[in-house]
Structure formats: C-alpha cells, structure tokens
Amino acid sequence: MELQLSSAKNRGRIALNNSMQMIHFVNVLLKDIFEMGREYPWEKPDRCPCCGNWKIWGHGYVSAFFHGFSSAIWLKRYRCPACGCVIRMRPASHFTRFQSSRHTIRSDLLYRINTGRWPKDSGKSRQRHWLKNLKRQMMAWLDWKADLIQAFDLLLNQGRTPVTSAI
Numbered sequence: 001m002e003l004q005l006s007s008a009k010n011r012g013r014i015a016l017n018n019s020m021q022m023i024h025f026v027n028v029l030l031k032d033i034f035e036m037g038r039e040y041p042w043e044k045p046d047r048c049p050c051c052g053n054w055k056i057w058g059h060g061y062v063s064a065f066f067h068g069f070s071s072a073i074w075l076k077r078y079r080c081p082a083c084g085c086v087i088r089m090r091p092a093s094h095f096t097r098f099q100s101s102r103h104t105i106r107s108d109l110l111y112r113i114n115t116g117r118w119p120k121d122s123g124k125s126r127q128r129h130w131l132k133n134l135k136r137q138m139m140a141w142l143d144w145k146a147d148l149i150q151a152f153d154l155l156l157n158q159g160r161t162p163v164t165s166a167i
C-alpha cells in the first residue's frame with residue numbers, strides 16, 4: 001500500500017478571506033519540525049503553484065496540532081508577490097485538518113474491521129468518525145460495494161480524503 005500521492009493529486013486549493021490559498025504537501029518528518037521549530041529548513045517550492053511565478057517569499061508560520069505531539073507545530077507559509085497566493089506547507093503524512101497520520105487512520109480502521117474492536121491509540125470518538133465518514137465517502141464516490149479498506153485505498157488513489165465528512 002503506497003501512501004504517497006503524486007504531486008498533482010497532492011495539492012488542495014481553497015479560497016479563504018478572498019485570497020487564494022494553496023496547500024502544498026511535502027515529505028517531512030513531523031518529529032524534525034517539532035524539534036527544530038522555526039529553525040526547520042523548509043524546502044521552498046520552485047514556483048508559485050497558482051500562477052507559476054518563479055519567485056515566492058516567506059510569509060510567516062501557522063501553528064497546527066498533531067496527534068502524538070504535546071504542543072503545536074509551526075508550519076511555514078510562502079506568498080507569491082505576483083498573484084498574492086498564499087502557499088501553506090503541510091506534511092504529506094497527514095490529511096488536511098486531520099491530527100492523526102494517514103498511516104494511523106488506515107491501520108486503526110484495518111484493526112477494527114479485522115477484530116471488531118478499536119486499538120487504544122487514537123481515541124474512540126475520533127475513530128468512530130473515521131469509520132462513519134469512510135462509509136459515507138464510499139457510498140458517495142464508489143458505485144459498488146467495496147471492502148472498506150479497499151474503498152479507503154481507492155478513494156485515496158482518486159485524490160480524496162477517505163475519512164472526511166465533506167462530500
């Protein structure tokens with residue numbers, strides 16, 4: 001099971017406060033960012049993902065919480081001076097707005113499906129949401145009844161977040 005997506009599928013585009021925001025997924029270790037804080041050497045995107053401009057500038061940090069870390073982690077932002085697009089760096093190991101990693105979510109679901117019980121690592125209400133949302137996503141996007149883990153992988157390959165409530 002390959003959890004990395006291609007870079008094209010790996011981008012999310014959201015509009016916030018009338019300015020364009022791009023989420024740029026990067027292969028990073030959260031642990032390194034957590035330990036180094038703002039000293040972490042982020043790799044700047046080559047060009048603006050909105051307009052292709054070759055020059056982008058640092059645009060501060062936003063804090064985000066992740067499961068397994070005691071305090072917030074600083075994620076870097078860039079801004080394109082040509083089009084105003086703000087580019088937010090996100091770890092590719094995590095879905096946007098999810099504190100648990102993709103790997104944890106998938107393995108928890110697999111454990112539940114195989115044993116009928118949830119593993120104790122992530123919190124039951126969170127885990128139940130994942131399962132409920134996965135069933136919703138499967139109904140919405142796959143027109144055949146897939147095995148739930150197969151559905152998770154298929155949705156992921158379609159570039160979707162298999163456990164989000166948003167359809």
Ligand SMILES: [Zn+2]
Nearest residue numbers: 048051080083
């Ligand atoms: Zn731009």
